[in-house]
Amino acid sequence: MLDGDLAVSSLTRLHDALTESSGTLIYHVEGDVGCDGRSQLSLAIGGSLSLCCQRCLEALDYPLDLHSLLEFVDDEHDLTQEELEDDSRDFLPNQKELDVVELIEDEILLALPTVPRHDSCRLPAGSDAASGKVSPFSVLAATRRQA
Numbered sequence: 001m002l003d004g005d006l007a008v009s010s011l012t013r014l015h016d017a018l019t020e021s022s023g024t025l026i027y028h029v030e031g032d033v034g035c036d037g038r039s040q041l042s043l044a045i046g047g048s049l050s051l052c053c054q055r056c057l058e059a060l061d062y063p064l065d066l067h068s069l070l071e072f073v074d075d076e077h078d079l080t081q082e083e084l085e086d087d088s089r090d091f092l093p094n095q096k097e098l099d100v101v102e103l104i105e106d107e108i109l110l111a112l113p114t115v116p117r118h119d120s121c122r123l124p125a126g127s128d129a130a131s132g133k134v135s136p137f138s139v140l141a142a143t144r145r146q147a
């Protein structure tokens, strides 16, 4: 069992998605052995990240409350179809040394929304025209308004 906290600034692979890298996350890792004799690791991660809203480009507070169950296998080819389709756990190849921070970073990356957005916010005035970029969503919304 392992409890600790992690500075967001140390999770460098997350930085592209963040508006700021201050703050800390807390984690809890617990090892166990599953009913089929495989090592398992349950991972809990909590805290909050400051993502960049893809609509208004302002900071978006994203609360993290992740719980993952990882199971270690000697050979991923041993897994049955049923196990592969089981969403309640993830499988990882057995490895001699486990980098917990890297695992935590992986889990967070998987959990982050690909297009983080506030529930309701506005595009910054003139930004689309200024950048020359138009999001497919805004085009769709405009089409709907005309219809």
Ligand SMILES: [Zn+2]
Residues within 6 Å of the ligand: 053, 054, 055, 056, 057, 058, 117, 118, 120, 121, 122
């Ligand atoms: Zn926004």
